Amino acid sequence: MTSPDADSKGFFGDFGGAYVPELLYANIHELQTRYRSIVEDESFVTEWKSLLRDYVGRPSPLYFSQKISKEIGIKLYLKREDLNHTGSHKINNALGQALLAKRLGKTRIIAETGAGQHGVATATACALVDLPCIVYMGEIDMGRQAPNVKRMKYLGADVVPATSGSKVLKDAANEAIRDWIAHPEDTHYLLGSAVGPHPFPEMVAYFQSIISEEIRLQLKEHEGREYPDTAIACIGGGSNAIGTFYHFLDEENVKLIGVEAAGEGVGTGKTAATIASGTEGILHGSRTLLLQTEDGQVQEAYSLSAGLDYPGVGPQHAHLATTKRALYVSVTDSEALEAAQWLSQKEGIIPALESAHALAYLKKGEFQEGEVVVLCLSGRGDKDMATYLEEVS
Numbered sequence: 444m445t446s447p448d449a450d451s452k453g454f455f456g457d458f459g460g461a462y463v464p465e466l467l468y469a470n471i472h473e474l475q476t477r478y479r480s481i482v483e484d485e486s487f488v489t490e491w492k493s494l495l496r497d498y499v500g501r502p503s504p505l506y507f508s509q510k511i512s513k514e515i516g517i518k519l520y521l522k523r524e525d526l527n528h529t530g531s532h533k534i535n536n537a538l539g540q541a542l543l544a545k546r547l548g549k550t551r552i553i554a555e556t557g558a559g560q561h562g563v564a565t566a567t568a569c570a571l572v573d574l575p576c577i578v579y580m581g582e583i584d585m586g587r588q589a590p591n592v593k594r595m596k597y598l599g600a601d602v603v604p605a606t607s608g609s610k611v612l613k614d615a616a617n618e619a620i621r622d623w624i625a626h627p628e629d630t631h632y633l634l635g636s637a638v639g640p641h642p643f644p645e646m647v648a649y650f651q652s653i654i655s656e657e658i659r660l661q662l663k664e665h666e667g668r669e670y671p672d673t674a675i676a677c678i679g680g681g682s683n684a685i686g687t688f689y690h691f692l693d694e695e696n697v698k699l700i701g702v703e704a705a706g707e708g709v710g711t712g713k714t715a716a717t718i719a720s721g722t723e724g725i726l727h728g729s730r731t732l733l734l735q736t737e738d739g740q741v742q743e744a745y746s747l748s749a750g751l752d753y754p755g756v757g758p759q760h761a762h763l764a765t766t767k768r769a770l771y772v773s774v775t776d777s778e779a780l781e782a783a784q785w786l787s788q789k790e791g792i793i794p795a796l797e798s799a800h801a802l803a804y805l806k807k808g809e810f811q812e813g814e815v816v817v818l819c820l821s822g823r824g825d826k827d828m829a830t831y832l833e834e835v836s
């Protein structure tokens with residue numbers, strides 16, 4: 444059995460744990476000991492499920508892509524997280540944690556964001572539940588992702604530039620952790636992916652597991668069975684992927700494939716493929732695989748896709764890679780760009796550049812004739828139009 448949960452110390456095999464400064468210990472301990480009973484409480488479940496339905500628009504459809512199925516020789520189902528309110532899977536987690544923060548009695552939310560998608564989802568959830576929201580964002584990312592900065596501000600959030608280090612996502616996460624240390628009592632840190640100290644990876648996976656919970660029911664309708672042959676998702680920190688894998692982890696017959704962003708290529712030094720080229724170390728509170736120099740300095744990740752250029756990966760994915768329960772592959776910028784246009788013109792669906800990495804693998808991977816493949820279309824591509832247009836002209 445592959446349990447979706449961490450062990451009692453917060454580890455998935457050799458990876459995970461909670462490597463936090465002493466000043467955060469009380470916060471982390473509170474979350475570790477209280478979150479399960481809160482999220483499994485009937486009143487929480489009722490509120491959470493009704494918001495997922497009426498506010499987020501769930502269940503998200505499972506769409507059979509006839510044309511791509513025919514082209515590749517498989518049966519391809521797209522899990523349409525792009526149709527969620529705010530345009531990606533991130534709202535599932537943001538909303539779950541915002542409701543949790545309320546029940547923990549917190550009065551202030553902080554978050555980190557890279558591309559701004561998690562920032563927008565968090566600002567949205569905070570508006571809904573009436574909590575003030577501070578989003579840390581690398582100064583460079585704020586320039587690159589200006590429309591999302593405007594969106595967050597319009598939703599009522601404070602966006603604070605992270606000006607340290609290389610001024611990107613990892614630096615924003617460092618700033619958020621610093622803020623949390625300074626405000627341990629009243630603040631919840633609403634982390635955006637399945638990374639960070641225990642219980643974040645487990646908790647974020649739990650909130651995103653709604654993806655595979657729905658896939659099972661929807662596949663049953665379409666195919667008469669609850670399991671695909673293969674499930675595919677892209678990997679930044681790994682939250683949409685773990686949500687897609689969650690209810691299939693102990694079904695050994697289901698092939699699980701995570702697609703990392705190779706950037707310009709694994710081995711070029713301009714990559715975000717952490718599992719392909721990372722080594723063990725500690726990043727943002729957990730032991731995992733990360734891009735680092737020989738003397739342990741975190742290296743900058745690179746991907747054209749701002750949502751995937753993180754130098755670490757969730758500890759559960761590091762574990763699934765090491766035990767070979769899941770297969771991790773990578774796709775370059777140019778392969779992802781090509782796949783984005785492919786889906787747009789074949790199906791009339793413009794995918795997020797992140798999701799396009801998962802799609803690109805359909806052309807690279809080996810599949811059995813007629814196998815059932817579920818692919819998580821993690822978000823919509825409106826935010827990437829400028830990049831797409833630049834690349835085709």
Ligand SMILES: *Cc1c(COP(=O)(O)O)cnc(C)c1O
Nearest residue numbers: 636679680681682683797821822
């Ligand atoms: C943030 C984001 C990702 C990457 O994050 P994960 O935690 O790995 O899921 C993927 N797709 C979209 C659309 C995103 O916004």
